[in-house]
Amino acid sequence: MAEIKKTALFDAHQKLGGRLIDFGGWMLPVQYKGVLQEHQACREKAGLFDVSHMGEFLLEGPDAEKFLNLICTNDVTKAQTGKAMYTAMCNDRGGIVDDLIFYRLAPEKYLMVVNASNIQKDWSHIQKEFEKRGGTANLNLTLKDESSSWGLLALQGRLSAKIIEGLSGNLDVKSLAPFACTSGRMAGVDVTLARTGYTGEDGFEIFVPVSQVVSVWEALLEAGIPQGLEPCGLGARDTLRLEMAYALYGHELNEDRSPLETGLAWVTRLEKGVDFTGRAAIEAKKSAGVTRCLAGFRMIERGIPREGYPVFDAEGLKQIGQVTSGSHSPTLGQAIGLAFVDKSGTEPGSEIRIGIRGKNLTAEVVKTPFYRRSYQT
Amino acid sequence: MMYPDDRKYSEEHEWAMEEGDLLVIGITEHAQTSLGDIVFVELPEAGSDIVSGDSIGVIESVKAASDFYAPISGSVEEINQAVVDDPAMINRDPHADGWLIKVKSSDPSELESLMDASAYGEFVKDL
Numbered sequence: 001m002a003e004i005k006k007t008a009l010f011d012a013h014q015k016l017g018g019r020l021i022d023f024g025g026w027m028l029p030v031q032y033k034g035v036l037q038e039h040q041a042c043r044e045k046a047g048l049f050d051v052s053h054m055g056e057f058l059l060e061g062p063d064a065e066k067f068l069n070l071i072c073t074n075d076v077t078k079a080q081t082g083k084a085m086y087t088a089m090c091n092d093r094g095g096i097v098d099d100l101i102f103y104r105l106a107p108e109k110y111l112m113v114v115n116a117s118n119i120q121k122d123w124s125h126i127q128k129e130f131e132k133r134g135g136t137a138n139l140n141l142t143l144k145d146e147s148s149s150w151g152l153l154a155l156q157g158r159l160s161a162k163i164i165e166g167l168s169g170n171l172d173v174k175s176l177a178p179f180a181c182t183s184g185r186m187a188g189v190d191v192t193l194a195r196t197g198y199t200g201e202d203g204f205e206i207f208v209p210v211s212q213v214v215s216v217w218e219a220l221l222e223a224g225i226p227q228g229l230e231p232c233g234l235g236a237r238d239t240l241r242l243e244m245a246y247a248l249y250g251h252e253l254n255e256d257r258s259p260l261e262t263g264l265a266w267v268t269r270l271e272k273g274v275d276f277t278g279r280a281a282i283e284a285k286k287s288a289g290v291t292r293c294l295a296g297f298r299m300i301e302r303g304i305p306r307e308g309y310p311v312f313d314a315e316g317l318k319q320i321g322q323v324t325s326g327s328h329s330p331t332l333g334q335a336i337g338l339a340f341v342d343k344s345g346t347e348p349g350s351e352i353r354i355g356i357r358g359k360n361l362t363a364e365v366v367k368t369p370f371y372r373r374s375y376q377t
Numbered sequence: 378m379m380y381p382d383d384r385k386y387s388e389e390h391e392w393a394m395e396e397g398d399l400l401v402i403g404i405t406e407h408a409q410t411s412l413g414d415i416v417f418v419e420l421p422e423a424g425s426d427i428v429s430g431d432s433i434g435v436i437e438s439v440k441a442a443s444d445f446y447a448p449i450s451g452s453v454e455e456i457n458q459a460v461v462d463d464p465a466m467i468n469r470d471p472h473a474d475g476w477l478i479k480v481k482s483s484d485p486s487e488l489e490s491l492m493d494a495s496a497y498g499e500f501v502k503d504l
Contacts (some may be wrong), residue, residue, distance in 0.1 A: 328416035
């Protein structure tokens with residue numbers, strides 16, 4: 001049994017009354033005051049999340065772009081300096097090893113942010129890919145796993161920019177475009193700030209040296225709480241991302257599913273002119289026809305869908321897939337979910353049935369996201 | 378937390394309280410706190426028979442579904458439609474307005490075998 005890891009904010013979470021659970025080997029708060037309250041604060045004002053468990057890999061050197069483009073499905077050459085890009089990383093079978101965001105911090109410097117549960121797997125995958133692509137003889141770059149050097153905070157919600165502006169520092173928050181990143185000082189600490197997130201709200205992700213993450217966390221709470229900010233746990237993080245129909249690795253995404261089946265075609269650039277890992281398999285699947293997909297649905301009959309529940313056709317006769325994520329949607333006030341299903345018969349508007357404790361309850365396939373924010377940034 | 382001593386408690390965190398010739402059943406303060414925000418409740422139908430220890434319903438928080446176990450055997454005489462319509466009532470008032478069902482007991486000795494308030498208080502302290 002691996003030792004359970006703590007983030008630098010472990011004591012801070014306890015002090016705030018966070019209910020700490022073992023989340024993929026990390027002690028993290030599932031909630032502080034309550035999932036619904038935290039969810040609502042993030043939707044209406046602001047929420048602050050400790051996501052320090054996420055992994056960070058640094059790629060640096062003249063061939064960093066070239067290598068990244070070989071292991072990612074998206075077209076890495078389209079990422080300008082100071083911008084973030086979302087992508088999948090696949091195996092040779094075209095299955096998803098991980099989904100990640102990378103930030104082009106400098107022309108030859110990329111920071112990859114990977115899922116916490118995949119850090120070791122991704123790291124060894126990348127090492128293998130590096131050797132497969134000729135290693136140091138062929139590629140001039142360095143690879144570093146910096147996961148334990150960085151704390152990562154997510155400040156999300158419409159008041160996020162205002163809260164950061166209220167802190168001391170030299171960051172030009174207003175002119176930072178969505179998906180852009182920059183570096184500067186915040187509350188006396190050198191940070192990297194990106195206008196990205198996982199909630200569907202305006203917001204920022206803040207990379208802080210692990211030794212200083214507590215002071216940035218406290219400064220953000222102090223500035224934000226009077227404006228309605230709440231510290232938010234993993235529970236709210238999950239309901240917020242589900243309302244946006246954002247895929248979560250290990251639930252919607254895994255090594256047996258391709259990006260084309262899981263709503264990630266938009267970050268899969270088969271035509272980018274690079275034989276990236278998984279390309280041949282994905283192309284073959286595309287030619288053969290993609291028969292499965294992720295579908296968003298809302299319950300019509302009362303019941304809450306949960307991961308693993310079977311999904312049936314409208315008559316309730318034939319199983320056509322299974323639920324990958326489901327919950328009560330705090331914003332919509334109804335039960336929603338994502339399911340991995342047969343593509344035919346699951347277009348928006350189709351009726352399906354979800355098997356909940358032996359009963360096949362009616363649900364309707366709907367367009368995603370389930371929620372869209374109403375304000376401009 | 379002081380648990381009311383007008384009722385008995387199960388290890389599955391239900392309480393049962395005599396009211397006339399019926400037993401009112403609900404979940405405890407400890408249970409509602411552990412569950413977090415309750416957003417869905419499924420109760421047995423009025424008129425159905427229940428057996429102590431069986432799962433007879435479901436209480437769901439945002440995060441997960443939990444079974445509701447019958448602390449005693451008998452027939453369900455009434456369900457609390459108010460908590461079905463507004464499950465958060467269980468969070469707000471688990472020991473009174475947030476009751477779940479009323480049951481006509483088929484075996485009065487079962488109630489005696491449940492924990493009293495101080496024993497239950499000790500029981501949850503060790504969890």
